[in-house]
Amino acid sequence: MNAPNQSGWRPAMGSAETLDSPTASGDRALMLEEPLIFELGRAGTCGVDIDEAELGTSDALAPFLRKAAPALPGLSEPETVRHYTRLSRQNYAIDLGPFPLGSCTMKHNPRLNEKVARLPGFADVHPLAPQQAVRGALETIAQLADWLMALTGMAAVAMSPKAGAHGELCGVLCIKAALQARGDDRRIMLVPESAHGTNPATAAFAGFAIENIPATPEGRVDFAALTARLGPDIAGVMITNPNTCGLFERDMKAIADAVHAAGGYVYCDGANFNAIVGKVRPGDLGIDAMHINLHKTFSTPHGGGGPGSGPVVLSAALAPFAPLPFVTRDTDGAARLIEEEHALEDHPSSFGRMAAFHGQMGMFTRALTYILSHGADGLRQVAEDAVLNANYVLRSLEDVLDAPFAASGPCMHEALFSDAGLAEGFSTLDIAKGLIDEGFHPMTVYFPLVVHGAMLVEPTETESKAGLDRFIASLRSLAERARAGDESLKSAPHFAPRRRLDETLAARKPVLGWRD
């Protein structure tokens, strides 16, 4: 393993006062503070040149006019560029280093994807243009749909959901519609306790009652408990596979068979598809619906919290209920759009429309570009390298960090640790904040809920071995400091643009916008 810092130099962990020799500006070299636009901008300033146009008093719009222009500050272009560039430097990002957030699949975002998405033939096309003007857009959607079906072994795919949670809703509504179509009033959705919070929230939104299924000591769904609960009141089960403990659900096919035998449906949360893309087809495991986060497995950028994109692959049993609009292929292979006008003939059982327009086209072009770049062989390598990297992290750190399921076998694409063994009073949060000082984004913390003080590390396949070694060395150092009771860790981060922020104050006295 490469030593991350061969000189052995370590930054002083002194108090804030000794670190901060004040400057007149408040900035410190490249550490730049930035005011709000409401403090910088001026009411009359505009960074865009716009022709003047007069509004006649006889205009029919006159009664509706606002009394004053919106109270919004403006900046010239140079000021605008500087404002946002300075702000950008207060962010950590994949482009700066590893971003090992478990269940989030923060992989490199190829720049070809960005270039392609900006071609005017994609970026500057209206969603309601007549079909003859958008043949390429429909063909793009159809090609991506073909890939997603082939990679998952599923019968159909609904492309319109806007994000993972929206895709979950799509899948659950397909289940609800299928039950309604057969006159079945099943009301209960089973959700393992290790599930993402969106799973129970989605099922509840669709009108299902939630029942939790426990996990076994080895970190998998308790098959016996699940099958014992099956019956005529169970609409289905929502399972994440690979699960949030970083493990493959070995019993997935048996669970699906049992749920089907009891008349229910199987929803799979596809957040962790990156671990198995090209290696396992969910359709072979009996899944009825699974959303695919294009912003995870297929590298579309997270953008500081979206936009996402969550197409949902469907089994033959649920395909008839997919939402509108729907892109299909005619017998001659041509892509065709099915909207409300033709739905009665071509897609009569659809549960309806989930959103205006066709889904996240800007993400489709990026994801298809990514998929074509990798091909079937490259995608398989993605899964293998992602799993290899995660196991390397797991086995490199299990001697200093408690790995509750290390004995359960290899992990998939994420390694799970707990806070067991840290000195009294030291927590997962201290390790996370310490990682910030080390120049890394922390892992996912306190999730999944089934592990105390969980730390879920997902390195992804786009980290080099040297990069992983640096990360491992930092995490090892932090684990050792937390075990030894190094108090300076409790006030980390020391070197970030901000120290720990008072979240209690923010919630107790909410200040949600600028007030003059």
Add this chain to the structure above:
Amino acid sequence: MRYLPLTPAERTDMLAVIGAATVDDLFADVPPEARLSGPIAGLPLHASEMAVERHMAALAAKNISAGSAPFFLGAGAYRHHIPASVDHLIQRGEFLTAYTPYQPEIAQGTLQVLFEFQSQVARLFGVEVANASMYDGSTACWEAVAMAGRITKRGKAVLCRGLHPHYVSTVRTMAKFTGDVIDWRAPKLEAEPDTAGVIAAIDGETSCVVVQYPDILGRIPDLAAIAEVAHAAGALLVAVVTEPVALGLIEAPGNLGADIVVGEGQALGVGLQFGGPYLGLFGCREKYVRQMPGRLCGQTVDAEGRRGFVLTLSTREQHIRREKATSNICTNAGLCALAFSIHMTLLGGEGLARLARLNHARARALADRLAKVPGVSVVNRAFFNEFAVRLPADAREAVRAMADRGVLGGVSLGRLYPDDDALAHGLLVTATECTTDEDIEALAAAIEGVLA
């Protein structure tokens, strides 16, 4: 493979550290019958950057882009000029490749942008608070209906006739599963929106009245009159804005009595992109903030007392509340919100007002010209940058025939309302600052041509 850094030798070394003989040993928990033995047959293998770009460019070339033809489409997605600096700034890796700001100490850039965005949206809408964005206008509209149901504990929503039909469909889809009652009828091709009809539909069971402003035909409803009746009945007024540039010119819905204001923010900073990603705008009165869906950014201080920003009030959200959350929404539309915010910062309030006046002037020029085309009449009395015209023929066919002549001539009401024969002759047309006199002449000529 250019995106995968591990070398074969490194893979071997790493397997040795792990104690596995082959990478397939790491997949031992996958039942053998479900494990694929090699790349999925029939799919292409990896390809060079040049080859992929060629493939994608060929697909893009099969579309007619808005900038390559006289273009008049709107109906919830608008073409505006996006200043070059907007796209440059959103491509900075620190914005583009960051995650949701769950670690605020190293995400102040994103968080401050969200705080500024929320402030801009709230001021634009004339409400006290706005969230950090939703998926798009249509889903924000449904979330507003659901929120009004939580606040009033009632289950009937009255949708105005002029609400975008896709928004109506989205609301109806969700209501099918939640049991809410939705009151809606298709619009009529008339000069004024049906304010009296909306008011008459309000009763003691009504949770909210949803009014699009300007509406799908570009008409401007009387929000204040509707608000008065809604409030007297204990219902909320939800205003829906699909063209935010309009608010540079017409009064903000919050100032006219709207309790919740939602909208589609695409028109500022975000391209057409065949319908997505866009961004949902969502604002409301401060007293309802704890019933709001979606992420909220709030101001606080750090351990040294310096101002900073965090995601807050997360006890409303799914990752804390699970099945009791106000919504299942997880992501927002962060990068689109950034684009919107940058464009708005470049404009400022005065610039937005000037842009809005220019849009309106272009639309008036378009209306004046189309009114001179034999057989064509302008439907609206008032409009901002979009209005309906009545053709003497089926507008769907006219749109297709105009596209054959290289003119993207608008959105036919037949496309939006396929079941309503009374609207079949209606055509929606939009003009923005991008619309030239030559474009307008081309449309007039195309309509004359296809009607001939």
